[in-house]
């Protein structure tokens with residue numbers, strides 16, 4: 306007896322992929338820096354600090370001011386950051402254009418959806434709930450869901466398992482070198498969006514596809530997984 310093949314799964318990164326969170330992340334970081342007696346980091350510079358989780362964002366913010374920081378400093382600032390960010394979670398953050406239509410088309414191809422992010426799980430759920438998107442993603446895994454975070458492949462493989470999917474029937478969608486490395490290590494094809502947060506153009510990391518707008522995602526996923534409409 307053959308097991309029925311698991312339905313195709315699309316696993317999305319969150320910051321810079323599903324949602325343009327940079328304004329709220331950067332306002333939170335800059336609020337923290339100003340209270341510590343430092344200047345704000347310019348938006349375009351701070352945007353490139355996103356992608357490795359909040360701790361790294363704070364470390365990069367401090368080192369932009371030439372401030373060396375020990376783990377105790379980061380721990381203290383991180384606790385404040387998480388509360389401040391939670392309070393403004395979707396003040397300015399919005400889904401990238403065309404996302405919902407692309408999800409509708411992908412659902413029409415039989416795809417299910419999950420999130421694998423380096424944001425804390427509870428903040429990820431809160432953000433997607435605030436934007437009315439949580440119902441689209443029955444599985445939302447964050448940096449603290451598993452013992453490891455991206456780029457460790459187990460973060461993605463754990464997300465796929467939680468969604469009762471199979472790596473062979475999954476596509477990852479992300480905006481950063483971290484996402485591409487994670488997918489490659491897990492043996493999962495990856496579509497990179499080029500409108501997210503990265504210092505180096507994503508094409509440089511050799512993803513399977515690069516898209517510049519969500520309208521192009523359904524065809525890319527269909528091609529990578531050999532899906533047909535209907």
Ligand SMILES: O=C(O)COP(=O)(O)O
Pocket residue numbers: 318319320321354355356357358359362421422423424
């Ligand atoms: O907030 C971050 O720095 C990371 O988030 P992401 O994994 O959803 O890009």
Ligand SMILES: [Mg+2]
Pocket residue numbers: 318319320321322356479480481501502
């Ligand atoms: Mg990202």
